[in-house]
Amino acid sequence: xxxxxxxxxxxxxxxxxxxxxxxxxxxxxxxxxxxxxxxxxxxxxxxxxxxxxxxxxxxxxxxxxxxxxxxxxxxxxxxxxxxxxxxxxxxxxxxxxxxxxxxxxxxxxxxxxxxxxxxxxxxxxxxxxxxxxxxxxxxxxxxxxxxxxxxxxxxxxxxxxxxxxxxxxxxxxxxxxxxxxxxxxxxxxxxxxxxxxxxxxxxxxxxxxxxxxxxxxxxxxxxxxxxxxxxxxxxxxxxxxxxxxxxxxxxxxxxxxxxxxxxxxxxxxxxxxxxxxxxxxxxxxxxxxxxxxxxxxxxxxxxxxxxxxxxxxxxxxxxxxxxxxxxxxxxxxxxxxxxxxxxxxxxxxxxxxxxxxxxxxxxxxxxxxxxxxxxxxxxxxxxxxxxxxxxxxxx
Amino acid sequence: xxxxxxxxxxxxxxxxxxxxxxxxxxxxxxxxxxxxxxxxxxxxxxxxxxxxxxxxxxxxxxxxxxxxxxxxxxxxxxxxxxxxxxxxxxxxxxxxxxxxxxxxxxxxxxxxxxxxxxxxxxxxxxxxxxxxxxxxxxxxxxxxxxxxxxxxxxxxxxxxxxxxxxxxxxxxxxxxxxxxxxxxxxxxxxxxxxxxxxxxxxxxxxxxxxxxxxxxxxxxxxxxxxxxxxxxxxxxxxxxxxxxxxxxxxxxxxxxxxxxxxxxxxxxxxxxxxxxxxxxxxxxxxxxxxxxxxxxxxxxxxxxxxxxxxxxxxxxxxxxxxxxxxxxxxxxxxxxxxxxxxxxxxxxxxxxxxxxxxxxxxxxxxxxxxxxxxxxxxxxxxxxxxxxxxxxxxx
Numbered sequence: 167x168x169x170x171x172x173x174x175x176x177x178x179x180x181x182x183x184x185x186x187x188x189x190x191x192x193x194x195x196x197x198x199x200x201x202x203x204x205x206x207x208x209x210x211x212x213x214x215x216x217x218x219x220x221x222x223x224x225x226x227x228x229x230x231x232x233x234x235x236x237x238x239x240x241x242x243x244x245x246x247x248x249x250x251x252x253x254x255x256x257x258x259x260x261x262x263x264x265x266x267x268x269x270x271x272x273x274x275x276x277x278x279x280x281x282x283x284x285x286x287x288x289x290x291x292x293x294x295x296x297x298x299x300x301x302x303x304x305x306x307x308x309x310x311x312x313x314x315x316x317x318x319x320x321x322x323x324x325x326x327x328x329x330x331x332x333x334x335x336x337x338x339x340x341x342x343x344x345x346x347x348x349x350x351x352x353x354x355x356x357x358x359x360x361x362x363x364x365x366x367x368x369x370x371x372x373x374x375x376x377x378x379x380x381x382x383x384x385x386x387x388x389x390x391x392x393x394x395x396x397x398x399x400x401x402x403x404x405x406x407x408x409x410x411x412x413x414x415x416x417x418x419x420x421x422x423x424x425x426x427x428x429x430x431x432x433x434x435x436x437x438x439x440x441x442x443x444x445x446x447x448x449x450x451x452x453x454x455x456x457x458x459x460x461x462x463x464x465x466x467x468x469x470x471x472x473x474x475x476x477x478x479x480x481x482x483x484x485x486x487x488x489x490x491x492x493x494x495x496x497x498x499x500x501x502x503x504x505x506x507x508x509x510x511x512x513x514x515x516x517x518x519x520x521x522x523x524x525x526x527x528x529x530x531x532x533x534x535x536x537x538x539x540x541x542x543x544x545x546x547x548x549x550x551x552x553x554x555x556x557x558x559x560x561x
Numbered sequence: 562x563x564x565x566x567x568x569x570x571x572x573x574x575x576x577x578x579x580x581x582x583x584x585x586x587x588x589x590x591x592x593x594x595x596x597x598x599x600x601x602x603x604x605x606x607x608x609x610x611x612x613x614x615x616x617x618x619x620x621x622x623x624x625x626x627x628x629x630x631x632x633x634x635x636x637x638x639x640x641x642x643x644x645x646x647x648x649x650x651x652x653x654x655x656x657x658x659x660x661x662x663x664x665x666x667x668x669x670x671x672x673x674x675x676x677x678x679x680x681x682x683x684x685x686x687x688x689x690x691x692x693x694x695x696x697x698x699x700x701x702x703x704x705x706x707x708x709x710x711x712x713x714x715x716x717x718x719x720x721x722x723x724x725x726x727x728x729x730x731x732x733x734x735x736x737x738x739x740x741x742x743x744x745x746x747x748x749x750x751x752x753x754x755x756x757x758x759x760x761x762x763x764x765x766x767x768x769x770x771x772x773x774x775x776x777x778x779x780x781x782x783x784x785x786x787x788x789x790x791x792x793x794x795x796x797x798x799x800x801x802x803x804x805x806x807x808x809x810x811x812x813x814x815x816x817x818x819x820x821x822x823x824x825x826x827x828x829x830x831x832x833x834x835x836x837x838x839x840x841x842x843x844x845x846x847x848x849x850x851x852x853x854x855x856x857x858x859x860x861x862x863x864x865x866x867x868x869x870x871x872x873x874x875x876x877x878x879x880x881x882x883x884x885x886x887x888x889x890x891x892x893x894x895x896x897x898x899x900x901x902x903x904x905x906x907x908x909x910x911x912x913x914x915x916x917x918x919x920x921x922x923x924x925x926x927x928x929x930x931x932x933x934x935x936x937x938x939x940x941x942x943x944x945x946x947x948x949x950x951x952x953x954x955x956x
Contacts, residue, residue, distance in 0.1 A: 188843050192701040286697075292844035294697040301696065301874075302681075302689040302865050306587040431850070434829070448583050448857040449687035455826070456847035466843040470697050477877060479696075484872075 169231070171197035171476055174224035174255075176246050177237035178204050178211060180344050181260055181287075184465025185236065186213060197472055200230055225249060232475055233257040234468060240264040247272060251281045258471040260464065262288040263352075266361035270374050273483060282480035287467035289362040290315055290440045291458040294470070298454070299369040300481050303444060306490060310410035311370050313442035314435050315362040317459030318353035319385055319405045321438040326393065327402050328436070333388070343438070344461060355384035355549075356405060356421040363407040363421060370409060371417050372485030375494045381542045383422040387554045391529045392505055396556075401425040403556055404432055416495040418538055423556035425503060496539040500557055505531040507552040514547060516540040533558055564626070566592035566871055569619035569650075571641050572632035573599050573606060575739050576655055576682075579860025580631065581608060592867055595625055620644060627870055628652040629863060635659040642667060646676045653866040655859065657683040658747075661756035665769050668878060677875035682862035684757040685710055685835045686853040689865070693849070694764040695876050698839060701885060705805035706765050708837035709830050710757040712854030713748035714780055714800045716833040721788065722797050723831070728783070738833070739856060750779035750944075751800060751816040758802040758816060765804060766812050767880030770889045776937045778817040782949045786924045787900055791951075796820040798951055799827055811890040813933055818951035820898060891934040895952055900926040902947040909942060911935040928953055 175182060186199060199215060207219040224230055233250040235243050240263040247264070250257040251272070259265065265272070265288055276283050286296045290313075299311070314320050318340045325336035337350060352358045360382045368374050385405055396403050406424040411417050426433045431453045435441035440458025445451045457463035499518060506512045507530065515536060522533035541555075548555075570577060581594060594610060602614040619625055628645040630638050635658040642659070645652040646667070654660065660667070660683055671678050681691045685708075694706070709715050713735045720731035732745060747753045755777045763769050780800055791798050801819040806812050821828045826848045830836035835853025840846045852858035894913060901907045902925065910931060917928035936950075943950075 184843070188702070191842065194701075292847060294693055297697055298689055298693070301869070302692055306589075307583070307861060307864075446861070447586065448579070448861040450852050450858065452687060452849070452851040454847070454849050457845050462843040463845065466702055466841065469702075474696070477879075482872060 169476065170195070171232045171472060172200045172229045173197060173232050173234050173472070174227065174230040175199050175202045176221070176224070176233070176235045176243075178202050178217075179236065179238065180461040181464045181468065182236040183213075184461030184463075185234070185468045186215070186465075187462065188465045188469050196476055197232075201227065221246065221249075225253060231255065232472065234472065235259045235261060236468065237261065240267065244268050247283060248275065251275045251279050251283060254279055254281050256281055256475050257283045258287070258468060258475065259283065259285045260287045260468060262358065262361035262365060266364040266377055269365060269368055273486065276480070282475065282478075284471040284474055284479070284481070285365070286471050287464055289365050290442060291317070291456070291460065292463040292467045293440055293442060293454050293456040293458060294467075295366060295442050295454065296369050296481075299366065299444070300484070303370075303446060307446040307448055308370055308411065309445045309447060310408070311366055311442065311444050312406060312408045312410070312432070314404055314432055314440050315359040315407045315442070315458065316353050316356075316405060317438035317440055317457070318350075318358075319356075320435065320440070322354065323385065323403060323405065324436045327396075340438070351386075354386045356382045359405060359407040360421045363409060363419060367409045367417070367419060368483070368486060369481070370485070371411065371492050372483070372488060373417060373492050373494060375419060379494065379542075381420045381422065381496070381538055381545055383541075383545070383548070383555065385423055387552070388423065389505075389554065391531070392554050392556070395503065395505070395531065396425055399425060401427050402433055404435070406432070406557070411492065412495070412498055415490070415492045416497075417492050418495060418498045420538060420557075423554075425556050425558045427561060429561070496542050497537065499535050499537045501533065501535055501559060502555050503531060503533050503558040504555045505529070505553060511551045511553050514544050514551070564871065565590070566627045566867060567595045567624045568592060568627050568629050568867070569622065569625040570594050570597045571616070571619070571628070571630045571638075573597050573612075574631065574633065575856040576859045576863065577631040579856030579858075580629070580863045581610070581860075582857065583860045583864050591871055592627075596622065616641065616644075620648060626650065627867065629867065630654045630656060631863065632656065635662065639663050642678060643670065646670045646674050646678060649674055649676050651676055651870050652678045653682070653863060653870065654678065654680045655682045655863060657753065657756035657760060661759040661772055664760060664763055668881065671875070677870065677873075679866040679869055679874070679876070680760070681866050682859055684760050685837060686712070686851070686855065687858040687862045688835055688837060688849050688851040688853060689862075690761060690837050690849065691764050691876075694761065694839070695879070698765075698841060702841040702843055703765055703806065704840045704842060705803070706761055706837060706839050707801060707803045707805070707827070709799055709827055709835050710754040710802045710837070710853065711748050711751075711800060712833035712835055712852070713745075714751075714754075715830065715835070717749065718780065718798060718800065719831045722791075735833070746781075749781045751777045754800060754802040755816045758804060758814060762804045762812070762814060763878070763881060764876070765880070766806065766887050767878070767883060768812060768887050768889060769881075770814060774889065774937075776815045776817065776891070776933055776940055778936075778940070778943070778950065780818055782947070783818065784900075784949065786926070787949050787951070790898065790900070790926065791820055794820060796822050797828055799830070801827070801952070806887065807890070807893055810885070810887050811892075812887050813890060813893045815933060815952075818949075820951050820953045822956060824956070891937050892932065894930050894932045896928065896930055896954060897950050898926060898928050898953040899948060899950045900924070906946045906948050909939050909946070
């Protein structure tokens with residue numbers, strides 16, 4: 167390698183600015199930002215750089231040999247990446263939503279154009295999850311990947327559980343600190359974790375599943391009764407994304423709150439940190455832990471992707487193109503805690519068995535076994551009901 | 562990639578057997594063990610495989626396209642790897658001692674012969690430390706790598722601290738469970754951690770330092786008074802390997818026991834597990850945790866190295882050949898706890914300042930500041946004295 171990266175950067179929000187700072191700090195000789203495309207060119211940015219609001223200024227610049235896309239808008243991001251690859255320009259993206267919807271097509275486009283797209287920064291900020299799944303755990307031993315993939319909701323849960331802070335105050339604080347998405351629903355309703363889980367699953371198990379097919383449930387309806395229940399059981403509520411190989415070449419996937427016991431690695435993942443547990447046969451469990459959000463940590467993850475481009479690294483998608491195929495299934499049963507208000511709410515849930523039932527004037531809950539398919543069937547409906555649920559595994 | 566790996570395996574101890582099991586279990590189509598070279602061909606092995614005691618049977622087999630070396634003897638391992646690379650056969654090694662002494666020459670030989678040598682399995686078993694330092698944290702942001710790199714000594718410390726087990730019993734248990742080196746001094750006197758630290762430092766900071774130049778001190782002289790001292794301070798004693806960039810392009814390195822406070826990630830690394838904290842500017846700290854020893858976890862790490870060979874992966878040694886060079890120094894001062902018997906013992910240590918002094922009929926210790934250079938100067942001498950020391954950082 168002797169080339170230098172002349173970067174065309176799209177977006178100058180939290181992460182774009184983080185990347186800018188990191189590059190300045192290390193005085194890189196390998197890469198520089200040639201031009202930055204932003205929506206509003208008149209907004210004061212407080213840095214010296216060549217800004218434009220016209221994408222053509224980047225795509226028509228023959229010197230630019232890497233596109234780095236760090237914008238919020240998934241559809242616009244998709245068109246930028248597609249245009250980059252079609253033009254044979256390597257690209258780096260941090261847009262998990264865009265990837266969660268378009269990864270299949272973009273993998274195909276990478277093959278067709280022989281142009282790489284890297285996106286380690288899109289899942290878990292500074293933790294190199296994708297790279298490790300792609301490079302290291304690339305054999306058939308992988309059993310599951312499970313973790314806290316959203317720093318913002320975890321920050322809120324930490325503040326609520328450890329400092330008895332109110333939900334609203336914790337959310338505002340996360341936003342002020344710059345590690346909440348501009349649309350908080352992405353964080354607290356689990357979608358951000360979902361998008362990351364989809365990307366991770368492509369690399370972990372070679373299986374792409376559309377967002378709509380995966381049960382996704384967040385923490386926005388959690389209340390004091392739920393927190394009390396968790397505390398009584400010596401557990402903490404965490405928002406957990408989970409993919410696991412179950413019998414005969416099938417995988418299950420879910421994003422939902424989980425009552426986590428003290429013995430689990432992710433019990434101690436606090437504040438805006440992310441933690442991922444990779445489980446396999448023979449090597450048991452690996453735990454990776456780090457800052458999953460924030461401009462600078464994510465900016466440095468983008469830099470790692472850029473450096474990888476410098477060395478002509480590309481994802482091989484070994485599992486996707488390998489011989490052993492897995493299929494997605496919702497045919498798996500687990501134990502949940504469900505807090506509800508009315509009998510009509512409860513009736514929505516097709517429990518296979520109820521283990522525990524509590525009923526008082528101001529609080530009602532059950533603990534019971536239910537299939538993932540049953541949950542998926544009511545996924546939309548239950549968002550509008552006065553209920554809260556969390557996986558409640560025995561250990 | 563369409564080739565198949567026909568492996569010539571040297572050694573069939575704990576890890577060699579682990580690799581054999583893992584390959585059998587996954588029914589790999591990509592790799593098979595063609596022949597195994599062992600010292601004693603008459604020893605019953607209980608497996609069906611083609612054993613030999615003549616290395617030529619492997620080197621002269623034109624079908625064998627990968628040498629995997631998993632023997633105990635560092636000098637013999639060195640000759641095997643050298644012969645493999647010279648013959649243009651890619652090689653995988655798990656021998657950290659051999660690498661710690663010969664890595665410089667073997668990097669040169671890889672370049673000269675364009676033949677890769679991989680050894681992720683040599684440091685921290687199943688935790689992909691080297692690969693991540695090589696691939697992911699490959700920019701100038703790295704500040705330090707610090708961790709528990711030896712599962713056996715950590716197992717002993719865990720049993721002593723958590724279960725009040727005697728030192729000898731804990732050591733025997735570690736050996737029975739198969740994660741102690743055949744020579745226990747390698748584990749408990751810190752040499753195993755030292756060898757791994759040297760390899761890690763080559764990839765982390767591009768700097769090779771000879772084993773003799775690094776202060777290395779283990780846990781074999783620890784006694785009840787030391788354990789009591791740690792407990793009183795709310796800390797645990799861990800055997801920590803540490804490399805850190807200090808002012809103006811210099812790094813310090815050490816392997817020694819450390820009094821670890823509860824807030825540190827490595828405080829909770831128990832039993833035979835390894836834990837590594839990678840610290841950098843901007844991304845703060847990353848923590849990787851997993852099984853660092855044992856036949857199956859290490860065997861699966863060897864498999865990862867083999868799979869990487871299948872994809873023509875090789876270490877780039879970016880930092881070694883990069884533009885920013887760092888130098889090794891012992892000119893750094895830190896706080897230690899020193900338990901001693903006689904004034905003559907104490908006089909060996911050139912403390913810059915004493916903060917705390919305790920003297921009773923049956924126990925004497927000081928807490929004070931001392932330079933790494935002063936410690937290095939007495940490294941050999943203090944092994945034969947009735948003393949124990951541990952780093953004792955303020956936080």
